[in-house]
Amino acid sequence: MFVSINWIKDYVDLEGVDIRKLIESFTLATAEVEDIIVKGADVENVVVGEILSVENHPNSKKLHLLKVDAGSKVCNIVCGAPNVAVGQKVALALAGGRVCGGEIKVATVAGYESEGMCCSEKELGISEDNSGIMELDHSLANGTSIKDIFPIDDIIFEVDNKSLTNRPDLWGHYGIARELAALAGRELKPLELGDLSYDGDEKVDVKIGREDLVYRYSCIKMDNITKNKSPLDMRIRLYYCGMRGINLLADVTNYIMLEIGQPTHAFAGDSIENIVVTTPKEKTTFKTLDGVERVIDEETLMICNGDTHVGIAGIMGGLDSEIVENTGSVVLESANFDGVSIRKSSSRLGHRTDASARYEKMLDPELTLDAVGRFVKLVKDIDSGARVASKLTDEYVRKYPEISLSFDKKYVDRYTGIDISDEQINKTLTALGFAVDYADGNFNVKVPSWRATKDVTIKADIIEEITRIYGYDNFMISTTRSPLKPVRMSQGKSEDYEVKDILVKKYSFNEVHSYLWCDGKKYKKLGIEVEDNVKVLNIENSENGVLRNSMIPTLLVTASENKDYAETFGIFEIGRVVNGTKADGTCGEEKHLGAVLYSKAMSEKALYFKGVEIVNCIVELIKQKKAEYTKIEAIHNWQHPKNTARVCVDGKAIGVINTLYPSNLAKLDKNAAVVCIEIDMDALAAVNADKIAFAEPSTQQATYYDLSLVVPEGVRYSSIEASWNSLGISELESVRIIDTYDKGDLKSITVRLNFSSHERTLEMEEVQAWIDKVIENLAKIGVTLRA
């Protein structure tokens, strides 16, 4: 919103106030100022001139040669405007001066010297009108500076509309003036209102059909309006504040909206019989004054003239009741509608206006009469013949409750942490319009109507009023007196970081982020189907609306998009997946680690064992436990039926490791191996970590025994391992695979069993006895010694 300092000065005496500093303090105390624009700086040395003579230019049909009396001298002017006449008073920019187009110099135009320029409104920066030169009033004295006549000099500041969302009172100059008055310590002058008295019996009949959507509807009729153009100083203000001059009545209603924030609407007076404010019984169409035909539904509040729709309440009037010139009489609507209803209607219509934007903020219903009073005053000031032609109609169907709040200084001190004096609290609140009743350190304040629609409702709201005017920059800052207690990461967070560290630092993985929903198009390229799951209802691309139930597919997409990054790489993400819905119908949200290993250099088998190593390392380093693996059937189509295994710790499933189904792998990369790991981070976090069990290293001589084993198809190492683990030999310190051999039918491994004892050097005979038992056990599962 644009604010004119000239306009503010109507209501606050700013003599001697540093305007820039005041605007800065407005940013800090009230709302953010985005820009400060100095108006009139481009206009210099422009005076009132009188055209003494007009001659046609001999060589041009468009140009005229003028003699213009500029007060101090008569100037020769070459002018291209169509509307020149002898006796006309014009705005003459003299050589050495400036207008918005640039500097004015003595120049030769088509062979004739021109000592200045007659200006259009646009050239003075006060409107878009460039159709001809500006015609001035005949009473003005030649040579008078144009800036002494019209308020061309002004400072405009633009307030960020978003920061005014909760301040309905700041959507007009008067509310801003109240803030600036409080900040500058000056008084706010009252609004000048017109006399509404009327002796006749005429009264506009108003019926409110939907009392739930209307707070107040005030209206009055005026007639005998003969002028149809608003005065230039009014139009300059409108223009500087971002609006266009249209005609007198439209300009006055816009002016009032910019002045006090209250939108009003002027209906052609003769056409209005009786007004009904209600919603239509069925869907219909309506042509608004911008010429657009709009669909009106049953929840959109309409203004009707009898049975005919004449306006969409709070949004826009209709084309058919638009005030065109020479209307003569007018019915002014000044109403207050329910903000939520207006917002919703305007959003359904896809049409937001200056009026609807203001109603959305919950305007003060007390404003409707101020607007009527201002309208009568402004119209009469401009057109002295205009008169009030009806009694005031004022249907005040709903009122906001009056709000009184009580608090004491202690309450303020506790909130602020500093000492703001009773006197200052009193002064601030009074300046902002609060009625303050103060006795013995207790405050009882009545919230002014313009702040009571939603903005200030509780004691804490008062704190803001006091502190923002006090100034946050003036606060002494201090730490709290609260006791300090040791804190811990919540469960799960430290595991997340440990996993990240292991993957990044030990295994050189790269961490990536991806979206919570599936990208159907990208999945398709890898032959991955989007599995049924909870959906986002209102996502732009509906193909992406299904939430992911696994971290892996998106990571596969990412791996595929990074094929050129390196021969071998690993990527991971710790993120959320949704595992369908729970018994109560809500999402089964889980936090998962997804990791994908990709390699063009390693075999799938080697990469798979790298994956197993990583999982084992995570479980060992974080929980000091051993991961166990069980082959399972593929859960998702993209998993390999043979190489998909469940990872368990303490018998509880924590994740899955797998290779890809051949066709998916082929689509990703024919020449690479890919291994996927997915771990449920909550399940991992829930595992009880073992304490590190320290064993004193043996000082006795250790011994080892190598066994080369022939392993039949289908026998897993875990069962081979059981053949010695089941014996419970405490002297068996460790077992290591030292060789594997895998050719054709023969699959063989060589294991080294290391024995040692704390008490003695082991005898060959006892070791041999253990080995014999191991071999006996191995034979039971069909494992024999290699010849």
Next chain:
Amino acid sequence: MIEKTANLSNLFKEKAAAAASSAELEQLRIEFLGKKGYVAELMNDLRNIPNEQKKEAGQLINEVKKFIESEIQNRNREILKAEELRLVEQAESYDESMPVDINSGSYHPITLVQREVEEIFKTMGFAVEDYYEITDDYNCFEALNIPKHHPARDMQDTYYLSTGQLLKTHTSAAQNTILRKYAKNLEQGNPIRAIFPGRCFRNEKIDACHENTFFQMEGIMVDKDISISNLIYFMKTMLSEVFQQDITVRLRPGFFPFVEPGFELDIQCTICKGKGCPSCKDSGWLELCPCGMIHPNVLTAAGIDPEKYIGFAFGLGMTRLAMMTYGVKDIRVFNSGSLKALSQFTEKSFTVPEESKEA
């Protein structure tokens, strides 16, 4: 005998000087001091010497023996020394500037920034909490004093799910849960201090400055006497740590339904120090954290009596902070999965880039 021993000494000196290795020296030792060596020969000669001269001759032989022994040691030392020098001389001098692949992994920039900020808050006594990405109307809006008809609840801002739930639009959605979790601590005289970083979602068109998926961090502190003065103190201290320099902050009124009073906290532009530059759009200030005193209705909704307890809350845009910290200009980098971009974030701890420190 005098002559013989002297000759023997000279002979040894000559031969020892010529010996080039420890092995040759060992040969000399055997030649001179061995069982059949020169010294042994002299000892044998002793038998033929008159008794009265034997003592003197014996001494002479002993002396020459000792001389040879010590010479062998000296010479051996010299030889070893020379050998070492030769090895050093022959050794290759390695070129450390040769490229080596450290094969370093990388953290996501959000992880780096988040971790850094978490560390700062941990040292100030804040617990670090986690929260869901999927929540409901109550937690995301109602418990935060956001009325039913508030524009934030409109479809255009919030992603709604087929389960009737929604994707959290801000980390404030965790406030109710976390306040409840710690409410009982208040009664025991322990303040609530917690931060909760998380991923948030808003229905927005994606471009260089907008993402529908982004990270925030929320922080709260509640106790008997928490004031605006404390809020400014904590924000200033935290941000000075984050940016590793003394940060000037300013508060402006800001409206958020879950705080009262609510503020927009600006920091003085770290690049131009408030003079105005393109980064701060010539204002000298950067809008960074929305914050405020927790609204009494929010405390009440979490079962905390607002007459007894008071607190502040703040939000910090982690994605935005990561962009500022690393000079990332296009927000889409974060969710791109592009390893060319993301593999650059290898440091565990982040630092403010030099260019943003300079004027």
